[in-house]
Amino acid sequence: MEKTLAEFQAERVAANERILSGDDRVIKRFFRLDGEAYEDGALPAKTKELLGLVASMVLRCDDCITYHVIQCVKCGVTVAEFEEAFAVALVVGGSIVIPHLRRAYARMDEVLAAAA
Numbered sequence: 001m002e003k004t005l006a007e008f009q010a011e012r013v014a015a016n017e018r019i020l021s022g023d024d025r026v027i028k029r030f031f032r033l034d035g036e037a038y039e040d041g042a043l044p045a046k047t048k049e050l051l052g053l054v055a056s057m058v059l060r061c062d063d064c065i066t067y068h069v070i071q072c073v074k075c076g077v078t079v080a081e082f083e084e085a086f087a088v089a090l091v092v093g094g095s096i097v098i099p100h101l102r103r104a105y106a107r108m109d110e111v112l113a114a115a116a
Contacts, residue, residue, distance in 0.1 A: 056068050086101055
């Protein structure tokens with residue numbers, strides 16, 4: 001059964017806190033690098049989050065899809081922009097992306113509704 005949005009967010013926060021409570025520099029550096037990669041630069045954060053969303057769909061990672069949908073909504077991504085990104089993911093990844101496309105639409109609707 002798929003986690004609710006609240007369950008996903010609570011689990012993610014708790015798991016990340018546990019991971020980052022250790023002393024491994026590589027893990028901490030990777031997490032910092034991951035966060036910095038999505039900051040505004042030559043490409044705006046909104047574009048980078050859409051890129052992350054497409055990559056997550058092609059790689060078929062539902063947790064990553066949920067995370068990037070949340071971040072995209074925070075960056076002001078519109079339904080039309082989501083749909084174009086979803087189309088790119090489908091074309092790049094092929095029909096195996098369709099189950100993740102279904103879940104991405106559901107998460108998009110859920111996150112947009114929660115943000116309204």
